[in-house]
Structure formats: structure tokens, C-alpha cells
Amino acid sequence: MRLHRLRDTARPPIALTLEGKPVEALRGDTLLTALLAAGAGPLRQSEFGDGARSGFCLMGACQDCWVAVEGLGRVRACATLAEDGMAVRRG
Amino acid sequence: MMRVAVVGAGPAGVRAVEVLLEAGLRPVWIDEAAEGGGRIYQRPPAPLRRDAKALYGFEAGRATALHAALEAATARAEWRPQTLAWHIRPAARRLFTLHRGHQGVVEYDAALLCTGAMDRVIPVPGWTRPGVTTLGGAQIALKAQGCGIGRRVAFLGSGPLLWLVAYQYARAGAEVAAVLDTTPFLTKLKAAPGLLRNGPVFAKGLYYTAWLRARGVRIAEGITPLAIEGDDRSNGGGDGGGVTALRWRDAAGREDSVACDAVGLGWGLKPEAQLADLAGIPFDFDARQHNWVPRRDAAGRTPVPGHYLAGDGAGIGGAEVAELAGARAALALLADAGLPVEAARVAALDRALAAQARFRAALERAFPFPAALAAALPDAALLCRCEGLTAGELRAAARAEHAPGIAPEMNRAKAFTRVGMGRCQGRVCGAAAAEILAAELGQPVEAIGRLRGQPPVKPMPIPAVEPVA
């Protein structure tokens, strides 16, 4: 899954990492947008071996997009604003 | 001063708080989001705020007005954004909250729950692939983040949101691969006279469809989705099994497919009524909406004294209705507390709500929930995306009818199979699971009950240190 930036792209850039690898994003992105617009998905694997997940409802209801952020613990990627310097892990 | 708790800052919550403030109260106002506005008028983070016209199209006027009211009300109420109400104890009149990992308690004399709605989903084989989102999710990606869910997006489902989101995507410059409506054109046509009760809404719907047709977007009605296909070689890395195509059978029985890298799907909305459930408000099956809805009167009073409901969380009515209902429920709350309310205002709201209800009935007829489609999910397809449960596993639990230990209703099916037991608590798969179980048992869906709510409303982290009592 790769989100396609269509509008409002003239925003200040921010940099985060996913599993230690750099990810470029824009200020105002949610973590989900930041990671998936950079093509860094999937966000996690199903615990039960039925494939990858990258979010579904994008409104904090489906519980599909959990990721771990250093210092914040586990968060829903769709409901958490990306910030410069965030270190993110899948799942 | 009476302490009122309002949960939710969408259209219903905003108008409710406005009325409470006018009456001289200072409600505690809780919302999960940072900026309020609910889902339909969700406000983007500050760096993305464009003009309202670009964000909301026809709804720009309403959105602007609501945001202005929200802004004014948050300044005067006890506003608590980024706060989840994870449990409620109606007898003790306590709400349990979670704010950025911190537990809290709100004590109240009366509570008004405006908890909104989410997409009603019918699983399709392949629906858990990255790149598949709800229609509401696809819309949020665009409105609040300026993104499409893919480069070439197919939209699937039924209801007004299907056409609106496809239109918004096309307008924003995304490639719309197809709009696939499971409702036959004739069904919608038959409901047209009733839809005309709300001319502007009806006209908008026609406009979106015509606009998309005029631009050559592929449109099919009365279809049956077959599968969302993907690139399984990349599963676990890269795109992680991302979407490559959507396959369906058309109204004439021919198989067809379209290449796409994302799919937005949804079949109307269902109430996010978990808190109402935990508050002990009984639920009834609304056959027209084909949803379980918490019991309330036309003003929003529930059978649990001191507890009121408004907006889509109390039964789907849309944003316009939510604004009216929010104000109406707040007036009911004030009247019940012995505070003065203006009779003419109450009467005007009641008239407006009644008129909206007639339009809503026609809308439900135009876009009936395709229960048979939900019930027909193939055995091998994933049904519960949290627990990794297939449709076949649920059906197996329903067989050998009436023997003890067999699942004769939803909660027993949950106990045996774990359907709806995961992180989302059945929000996503519950509606379809009920159709599958009902069909397997040969019973009407309302006879097999609904998944009971259990706290917490959403996942809640175990605190690292003992909370201070």
C-alpha cells in the first residue's frame, strides 16, 4: 500500500525512522500517512499468520494500524501525528 | 452547578454543548481527536488547512459554521481533546478516561453521548490486504491528509458515501479505476420519489454520478464482488501483499475485473455505540437501517435516567440530523433537570427532525444493506481480521443445530470461535458475522442477537506504574 500525495504537499519536511531506516515525511502527516506515503509499509503482520496489515478504517476504530514509537509506546498510526525524529517500529 | 459530560465533538456534540453553554452550564467535553469536528467534518492538522470549499465541497458552508461553533464552544466548555472515554458506570455516574496514556475519572450528573458512526463493512476475499480501506478511511486520507489511498483506486459498496468519495477522489486528481455499486439501479430508482423530499441531497447524489460518468469513469451497478487480488510474492515486505486488482460478477452474471492498487469499500454506516451499551442502555434492531441501535426517544432520552444520546451513535441519520439531535437532546437534558427551555425552539427542532426521518427512510430503501452478500462470504475468506478467523470456522460453530455447545447466538459464537473477540471488539466484522451466523442457522439476523459490549471501549495500555488512587 502506498498512499498517493495529491494536495497540500508544500509543507515543511520531517524525518523519522522505521526499524532504523530513514523515512521522509511532511509536517502534519499522521504516522500512517508518513510511513505509507513513503512506501515503507506494511505497518504490521497479523499475529495469526494471515498476512500483512496497514490500517483499514483510518479513524481509530479498526485497531489495525498499531505501531511502536520510542518513548510513546504503542500507538495507532492513523491517530498519531508524526514528529521529526520519531523512531518507529512495526506492530 | 449541574455537571454534564458530553462525549464526542462531531456535529451532535458541538450543537449539544452550545445549548448547554447557553443555559449557563460548563460541560466536561471529551473527544478522542485533537481538533474535534467528528469524522465528517474532521479538521486536518494545522499544516494542511486549506480553504473549506476545497475540503468540503457542497458541505463547506455547514463545515465552516460547525467549526466556528466548535472553536467558540471549546473555549468555554471544559474541553478535553485526545481523550478516550473507555468505560462508563451509570449507577455511579462516572466516566473513565484515557488521555495520552494517563487514566482519569469524570464524575457527572448527566451524560450526553454523541459517539458517531463508522463504515459498515462486508468482507470480500482479500479485504485485509494493505491498500484496502473503508470508504470513510479513503475520505479521511484525502480530506485530512491530502492523500489518496493509492494511485489508481476502485470504490466498492453502496450508499451515498460511495459516490461522494469517488467524486472527491476524481476531483482531487486521483485516478478512479471504477465505481462498483452492489445496489441495482432499479432499487435506487424506486426510492427516488422519497429521496426528493430532501431535494438538495438527492440532487448532489445525481450530480456526483453524472459527473463521474461524464468523465468516463467505469461504473457498474448491481454487481457482486468476488475478490480483491494482490501481489502475494511481496507479502511481508515491500507492499506486503498489496492490491493489484478487484474482481466482480456483473448484474448479467459475467465476471469482470479492473486493475487498481487500492480499494475503498463500505455499505453505509453503523453506530459506534459501545459506550451506550456499557451504560446499560438497551438495544433494538432497526429493520430499516438494518442496525442495532440504542433505545432512545425522539428527543434523545434513554431508559437509563440521566443519560442521553444524539447523532449517528444513536442510529444513523447523517450530519444534518446530528446537529439537530444534539441540540434537541441537550434541551431534553435541561428540561429534565428543571431548567428553563424555550418551547418554540423545541417544537422547531422536533419538526425538523421528523422531516429528516422521512427522507432517511427513503434513503434506506434506496440503499438496502445487502445481507445476502454478507452471508455469502466464502468459507476460506477471512471474516474477523483481528483474530484471523474465516467464515468457514464461524459456520462450523453453527452446525448440528440446537445441540448444547453449538452456537445459537452471537455471543456464544464469539465464545467458541473468538469472532469479534480481538482488538476491535467486533466493530469491523460484527455485522457480517451476524449475517453469516443467521443464514447458517436459518434465522432472521435480529434473532441471533448482537455482540455484547465489554470495557474498554478501545484498547487501553497497562500502566507502567501503579496509578495514584
Place this chain on the structure above:
Amino acid sequence: MTAQGVTARGVAARADILVLGGGGVGCSAALHLAQRGRRVLLLERGLVGGQASGVNYGGVRQQGRNPAELPIARRSREVWGRLGALTGTDAEFSVTGHLKLARSAAEEAELVAYREVAEAHGLPLRLIGRNALHRDYPWLGPAVVAGSLAPEDGSANPRLMAPALARAARAAGAEIREHCAITDFAREEGGFVLRSAAGEEFRAPLLLNVAGFWGGAVAEAFGEAVPITPLSPNMVVTEPVRYFIEPNLGVVGGNVYLRQIPRGNVILGGGVGESEPERRWARPLPEVTMQALAHAVRLVPALAGVQVIRSWSGIDGQMPDRIPVIGPSRTTPGLFHAFGFSGHGFQLGPGLGAILAELMTEGRTDVPLDAFRIDRFHPAGGPPH
């Protein structure tokens, strides 16, 4: 031979034995009675396993049981070991060991003292000192100072156990009636007459009261009221996380207990919730949930940040001395009781069903039951007025 059951109003369904209550004890008793050739009719007002048997923690634990309960627990453990053969499913019974933990020297002394009790009943326990404990279970928090491991203990899925026994009972010839609430109890010439809310009538010479908390009302209907109160466990489950906690964990004092299943979910409990038995409603208390989580994270610090996804409760019956009422009625020939399990029924149920079947068909059992007699609450003799 099944008890013939299609009962029009006024036509009685007859059986050799009526079992009142479809929890684990009742379903096991129905199975074992049916295996002994008796015509059994089990009446359950909701769904089998819907209350205490189905909503408890799922501990299959002998360690720490009241000494009076240990003979039943030992017998039951043997039945648990062959549950698969008995019912066709093991109800996810897994012998993980039960590790009881001490968080102070005083608590450690209790572990030491209990080992002697256990030994007298043939229950093997292994005491583990602080260093060995933290070496073998490196995820335990520093608050833990000693442990006692019961290697034969483990856990199972409470949602599956009673229904599995009910299925097996039905296969063995018992009739199981769900959604059948009994409103009238009588003993007439020749036996018991029970009437349901729907007007059905059930008759048998013997009656087994295994109605959990509501068993107190049944006893009262036969003139032997007992001081029973509702007990609602405060239960919580987390999202699935990496599997690392193998043994079922408890603590001296019992303010928290937790286990992890191989799917990854951590199930934990502690304290009690609230209930309204008259409408069969029970719910965990959020204040209690938060306390249990705090206790749990002190035992296993790695649980911090793991998400709780669900909590629940149900209704069991609790006696003042925290052991059940088991045995024949003192007022009514042919009536037998087994209720008020005070949170201990899940492990005891399968074996106790077999013991009750023995008692009701042979008039005797080798398992000592005197401590559980129903008239123990009135030492002056005779029921209160």
C-alpha cells in the same frame, strides 16, 4: 435411554434424576450419571456454561486449594487428564504448571507451610528460592522473592469446558434443556416436581442442585437457607503479544493471577466486580481492573504498555468459609447439593460430577465430603427462622 422430553403444558417430563444447572459440575454430573445408565434431564435457564463455569479465569489449579478441597481436586485433575477421551475436546487444557509467588518473607513462609499440606494429599510441589526463580523466569519483577511450582497444574479455556461436557452428556443419553428457568420446586409423593416459567413440568425421584449462586435459593425452597453471596471475578485479557509466560501464575493472598495462552493473549484477574444476580448481570469494576493491572505489572514488568482489549465478569456463589456446599440435603430425601464454589468450581467441576454420580447412584463415595455439609453454618443445630 433419554428422558422423554417433549412436554406440552401439563404433561410431565420424567427422568431418574433432574440436574438443576448447566455449569461444569452439572454437565459433568449429567455425563457421569448417564454413563451409569440413569435417565438424566439437565435444566439450564440460560446457556450451559454461561455463568461461573464459563467466565472464570480458566485455572486448572490444585495448589493453594483449601485442604478440604484437595481430595476432590486430585480426583478432578485425573478427569481433566482424560477430558479429551471423555468429551472429544481437551478444552485447550494445557499442563503448564502453576507457579505461586511470594512477595515478602511472610508470604514465602506460607508457601513453605502449604507444601506439607499438599504432600499429605499426594500433590507434588517444588519450592523455588529467589535466585533460582529469577534465573528460571527472568521476566519476573524484583518484588518476587520465592515461588512454589505445581508441575501438574495448568489452565484451560472456560468457554469450552462446560459445553464440551454437555455435548458428551447428551451423546451418553442425557437430555439437556437450555433456556429453561425453573420457578416452582416441590417434593411430592414419589419425588420432585419442578415447573418452568413456560409451564412445563419435570419429575424425578432425585434432584441435584448445581445452580451456582442461585443454588442458595433452591436450598432455601427446600427449607435449608445458607448464607450465600454473589461473587463476580474481575477478569481482563490483553491483545496477543509474544508468548513468554509459560506457567499459570498466582500469588500468596490472591490479589492477582495471570496466564498467557500460546496465541499470545494474557488473561489476568484480581479483585471482584459488581453484579445484580436477579437480572444475571455482572461487570468488572474499572477501579478494580486498574488495581489488578498494577499488581500484575509488578509481577511481570514487561506487561507495561501491553493493551487490555476486553474485561468481563460473571456470577458465582460464595460461602462465608470460601468452600462450597456439597452433599445430601438435611431436610429433603433425594435432594443433593453442590453449589457456592466460591471461585473454585472450574477445576473441581469435572471430577466432582463423577463423585456426585457415585454418591447419587451408590449412596456413598470414598471422597470425604463432610467439610462441605450444608448445615455447617448453624452449629446450634436446625435451620434459622
